[in-house]
Amino acid sequence: MPALQLSELAHANRPTQLPLLSKLADILATSPAVTHLMVRGSLAHGTADRLSDLDFVVGVHDAQFPAFVEALDDLMSVEAGALLPGWRDTIVAALGGVGMVFLVPDEGHLHQIDLYLVPASRIPRLRATVATALLLDREPSPVTAEEAAMAERFVVEFLARPRTCTELLIEHLVLAVLLHKRIKRGQQFVAYSEWHRLHTATKDLIKTALAPTSRFWGWYQLREEIAVTPIGRACLGDLEAAISGPAIPMATDVDAAIERMLALVERACPDALSGLGTAIAAYRSYQELV
Amino acid sequence: MDTLTALTGQIAQLDAVNSAQVERMRHEALTAQAPWKAEYSAYQSGGWWTTSLMSASGDAADVTIGDCAARPTVLLAQMPTIAALLAELGLNYMWVRLARLEANAFLWEHRDYDELDQVERHRLHIPLHTNTSAFLVTGGTKVHMAGGRIWRLTPTYAHGVCNLLGPDRIHLIADVYADDAYRRLARRPSLHPGAVEPLPAANRSMLTERLQAARGMADLGYTEAAERMLLRLFYTYALPEGAVYDLIAELHTSLGDEEAATRWTSAKRRLLALTA
Numbered sequence: 001m002p003a004l005q006l007s008e009l010a011h012a013n014r015p016t017q018l019p020l021l022s023k024l025a026d027i028l029a030t031s032p033a034v035t036h037l038m039v040r041g042s043l044a045h046g047t048a049d050r051l052s053d054l055d056f057v058v059g060v061h062d063a064q065f066p067a068f069v070e071a072l073d074d075l076m077s078v079e080a081g082a083l084l085p086g087w088r089d090t091i092v093a094a095l096g097g098v099g100m101v102f103l104v105p106d107e108g109h110l111h112q113i114d115l116y117l118v119p120a121s122r123i124p125r126l127r128a129t130v131a132t133a134l135l136l137d138r139e140p141s142p143v144t145a146e147e148a149a150m151a152e153r154f155v156v157e158f159l160a161r162p163r164t165c166t167e168l169l170i171e172h173l174v175l176a177v178l179l180h181k182r183i184k185r186g187q188q189f190v191a192y193s194e195w196h197r198l199h200t201a202t203k204d205l206i207k208t209a210l211a212p213t214s215r216f217w218g219w220y221q222l223r224e225e226i227a228v229t230p231i232g233r234a235c236l237g238d239l240e241a242a243i244s245g246p247a248i249p250m251a252t253d254v255d256a257a258i259e260r261m262l263a264l265v266e267r268a269c270p271d272a273l274s275g276l277g278t279a280i281a282a283y284r285s286y287q288e289l290v
Numbered sequence: 291m292d293t294l295t296a297l298t299g300q301i302a303q304l305d306a307v308n309s310a311q312v313e314r315m316r317h318e319a320l321t322a323q324a325p326w327k328a329e330y331s332a333y334q335s336g337g338w339w340t341t342s343l344m345s346a347s348g349d350a351a352d353v354t355i356g357d358c359a360a361r362p363t364v365l366l367a368q369m370p371t372i373a374a375l376l377a378e379l380g381l382n383y384m385w386v387r388l389a390r391l392e393a394n395a396f397l398w399e400h401r402d403y404d405e406l407d408q409v410e411r412h413r414l415h416i417p418l419h420t421n422t423s424a425f426l427v428t429g430g431t432k433v434h435m436a437g438g439r440i441w442r443l444t445p446t447y448a449h450g451v452c453n454l455l456g457p458d459r460i461h462l463i464a465d466v467y468a469d470d471a472y473r474r475l476a477r478r479p480s481l482h483p484g485a486v487e488p489l490p491a492a493n494r495s496m497l498t499e500r501l502q503a504a505r506g507m508a509d510l511g512y513t514e515a516a517e518r519m520l521l522r523l524f525y526t527y528a529l530p531e532g533a534v535y536d537l538i539a540e541l542h543t544s545l546g547d548e549e550a551a552t553r554w555t556s557a558k559r560r561l562l563a564l565t566a
Contacts, residue, residue, distance in 0.1 A: 031511035064510060071507050078519045079512075081394025083455055105393045105456045278423045282455035285421060 015048045020106045024054060024113065025135050027079045033064040035120040035140040038132035045131070051181045053112035057132055062119040062143045062151035069098060069117055069158065076102050080113070083279050083286075087174045088159075088167060089114065091197070095130065096122035098158050101174050103283070110286040112177055119143075119151035165265065165272035168205040172198060172261045173283055179254045180287070188248050195249050199242050202261055206235045209269035231268055238264045255287070293431070293488070294481055300428045300447045302479035304440040307375070307416060312437055314371040316418040319388055319460050322368055325351040326390060330397075333561060335518060337395025337453075341365060343372065343462075344386035355385040355465060357407045372462060375416075379475065382467040384411060389463050391424060393456025399427075399524045399534060402445035404563035410468035412476070415441040415461045424459035426451050430528030432487045435461070442476060448532075448562055452525045492527035497537065504541050516541060517554075532558045 021043065028034055036059030042048040043055065060068045076082035082102040089099030097118030103110050118126055120140040175198045182191035207214055210232050211225045226232040238260050245253050262280070265272050326339035344360035345352040360383040366373050376386060403411065417437045425434045428449040435441045443449070453459045466472055500523060504516035520537045523529065535558035542550035558564070
């Protein structure tokens with residue numbers, strides 16, 4: 001059998017996300033607080049396509065875990081050019097850490113970057129349950145029981161923080177990027193699930209803006225609590241329009257949902273848009289909404 | 291003198307450019323096989339690329355500007371619409387470049403022309419491809435150079451440029467010597483109020499908070515990111531000249547790194563062409 005020269009071909013066909021993955025890995029690994037860096041999802045399994053997101057697991061020394069999480073928005077904005085502050089991922093499985101999703105422009109396209117930050121003391125357990133490709137493995141300095149407990153407390157408190165209108169607005173924008181990907185791939189079941197999440201985010205946004213002290217769970221008593229003013233009725237009208245659409249959206253339905261949500265925010269909680277005008281204009285440009 | 295009139299000395303709109311002509315120039319700029327070079331590294335974050343259409347040597351890769359009678363490059367020959375516009379303007383060109391600013395790229399606060407001969411010259415910008423997150427800051431004011439006009443920048447005032455979120459911004463930049471053709475072009479400088487947005491003034495508590503955030507990043511090992519975060523404040527707040535460099539020096543002093551603090555104090559003097 002003759003020796004074939006395949007390396008050039010393999011290089012030409014490497015995942016398009018690889019340069020961005022490498023850049024982000026370099027950014028994250030710069031900090032000595034980062035003990036582990038792993039990739040999971042399709043890029044780790046060799047099943048990535050051009051739409052695949054970048055899915056990192058980042059182990060951070062327990063003692064520095066809260067500071068790292070608090071610095072992440074600034075870091076991703078300054079070093080990676082993230083469009084918006086990170087969205088606290090409510091889809092990712094609970095593995096002892098916190099998930100954040102960023103939208104990062106690269107080569108004229110928006111990329112979804114999932115960062116799952118986990119205290120270093122939880123890494124062995126995580127690696128036993130989740131398949132990952134390891135990029136960095138730095139033995140952390142010993143983690144004391146107090147440091148591990150402090151990091152664990154931080155995770156619990158971080159995940160329990162009520163979401164603000166701005167966070168819910170960002171959730172819509174991230175989910176819309178996900179939905180466009182599902183639609184392009186023909187992933188109907190996942191699209192259905194994320195479309196429902198988008199409607200739920202709209203409901204949560206309305207409740208956070210107009211009934212922040214609501215005593216009712218989920219979708220209950222919305223009319224009684226909210227449809228008591230013109231603004232409330234208009235917002236519930238938007239919600240009705242959202243849930244009256246198809247169960248599985250087309251791209252135009254997703255775009256319409258985003259425009260409806262932005263109008264809703266302008267009406268019910270305009271402060272949530274503060275400082276995000278430029279980012280939303282850029283989002284529209286990348287998503288070809290303009 | 292009101293703020294807008296004062297600002298016109300620093301940045302102004304001159305003649306309009308035909309929109310169909312701009313579209314053809316944009317197409318030429320976006321599709322040309324240009325040798326983009328990342329020059330002036332001390333002045334930029336990375337992501338500012340230039341290529342010459344007219345240069346001293348006639349080489350497109352020669353992008354360090356200097357006094358000369360500019361010669362057309364081979365690249366300009368591939369761009370007939372741009373070449374026609376330059377000929378139509380009939381200016382005395384010192385250098386003509388295409389400048390591409392990527393998303394999340396910055397030209398830090400600085401002054402230009404300090405190294406050149408003391409003759410009257412002006413910098414003209416013709417935006418070919420831009421977005422609302424790309425803007426110039428001068429005199430504590432944010433100016434988005436929209437397409438469709440020739441803009442005049444007086445780069446001897448402290449200024450900086452950014453493209454926060456992209457997509458790429460591409461401008462045609464011509465440095466020209468003052469002559470009758472220039473004076474005709476610049477006979478009625480104006481500045482549309484809609485193009486201008488004063489930045490909010492920074493207060494000490496805000497700067498303290500940002501400095502603490504930078505310190506937090508540096509403590510995590512992200513010292514260069516912390517520096518860049520402070521440099522970016524120039525695009526968010528109206529600050530006294532050179533204040534971002536002072537903040538970085540303050541950061542390094544708080545970290546006990548006097549050598550780095552001195553380096554940034556020197557960088558401030560060099561970038562802002564301060565003699566004292």
